Amino acid sequence: MRELPRADDLLVWYDRHARAMPWRVPPAARQAGVTPDPYRVWMSEIMLQQTTVAAVKSYFETFTERWPTVTDLAGAADEDVMAAWAGLGYYARARNLLKCARVIAEDYGGSFPREHADLLLLPGVGPYTAAAVSSIAYDAPETVLDGNVERVMARIFNDHTPLPQAKPVFHNYASSLTPPLRPGDYAQAVMDLGATICTPKNPACGLCPWRSNCAAWAEGTAAELPKKMPKKRKPTRLGIAYLAKRVDGAWLLERRPDKGLLGGMLGWPGSDWGDAPTEAPPIRAQWKETTAEARHTFTHFHLRLTVKTALVPMDRAPDRGEFVEPNVFERDDLPTVMRKAYDLGKGS
DNA sequence: CAATCGTGGCC
DNA sequence: TGGCCAAGATT
Numbered sequence: 119m120r121e122l123p124r125a126d127d128l129l130v131w132y133d134r135h136a137r138a139m140p141w142r143v144p145p146a147a148r149q150a151g152v153t154p155d156p157y158r159v160w161m162s163e164i165m166l167q168q169t170t171v172a173a174v175k176s177y178f179e180t181f182t183e184r185w186p187t188v189t190d191l192a193g194a195a196d197e198d199v200m201a202a203w204a205g206l207g208y209y210a211r212a213r214n215l216l217k218c219a220r221v222i223a224e225d226y227g228g229s230f231p232r233e234h235a236d237l238l239l240l241p242g243v244g245p246y247t248a249a250a251v252s253s254i255a256y257d258a259p260e261t262v263l264d265g266n267v268e269r270v271m272a273r274i275f276n277d278h279t280p281l282p283q284a285k286p287v288f289h290n291y292a293s294s295l296t297p298p299l300r301p302g303d304y305a306q307a308v309m310d311l312g313a314t315i316c317t318p319k320n321p322a323c324g325l326c327p328w329r330s331n332c333a334a335w336a337e338g339t340a341a342e343l344p345k346k347m348p349k350k351r352k353p354t355r356l357g358i359a360y361l362a363k364r365v366d367g368a369w370l371l372e373r374r375p376d377k378g379l380l381g382g383m384l385g386w387p388g389s390d391w392g393d394a395p396t397e398a399p400p401i402r403a404q405w406k407e408t409t410a411e412a413r414h415t416f417t418h419f420h421l422r423l424t425v426k427t428a429l430v431p432m433d434r435a436p437d438r439g440e441f442v443e444p445n446v447f448e449r450d451d452l453p454t455v456m457r458k459a460y461d462l463g464k465g466s
Numbered sequence: 467c468a469a470t471c472g473t474g475g476c477c
Numbered sequence: 478t479g480g481c482c483a484a485g486a487t488t
Contacts, residue, residue: 166485170483206473207474208486209472214486242485244487245485246486247486309484313484349481378470381471418471454472455472
């Protein structure tokens, strides 16, 4: 009978191999008494939802330099936060980030609650993030269950139950391994293990501190776990984006509604996105079609965006959207799909 | 509760 | 190229 893996063995590994990250207090400093800033822990966890560490780093630096405290962030203008988030994706996170900051500033006197149950009530904070903030920021013995931990548990216990069905069971596995001492470092250690050793493809089992306790290693099934439900294939949708440039260089843009795809972000006025998009120019003009189209893949569909451009006189009012002066317009305030359309149409 | 919600890197 | 994957939450 194989023994359960011990948290201590992982912590020893973590003390040696913890990756340096802008939001992380390294294990040595932590054990010397340095405590993490809950605001930075929360900020990083929101940004890291379904997003790679590499993609998050520069955004985290920008946000925390521009808004050093949750009170600063609470006082920011919506459009500034959305623009700063542009390119990172899943824009509901940015809207909820700001909502949450305002709740913390107004209802909690600027300090984050410690309890998992209280954190769970905050906008944009779900079971994972509540456990992450509670454990990492306050060293509470909560169990984090993210994609890394799911993979590690599936392998340690050689459980072939497909996700997401297996989630509750995997949480029980993870909970049974969570230690009362250094739970914050432990939470980060399991995730680091999943990110660097117990990887989705070609896991480096030879370097794993838990190898001798891993059922999948013993059975040779590590690489095929965790099992997942088959995914649907993505349909392709078509659309038209209208890039109107006024003779002074101002661009015609539109703020998208808060709900739905790219909610709250700036974008080019456009058609619907579907099988046969209907023409919907936002202003009367001589529209020209660019030769290439913008291709972009969202979570659940492919988009092929036809870009049309026009030059319009100063005195012509648009039916939709607002002109943004050239000294105010920033390409990088746009979500990626809109940047692609801009890159195709900016020269015309 | 299954569907929705971005993007970039990797193979 | 296209599917997979990443420190998930919301409805």
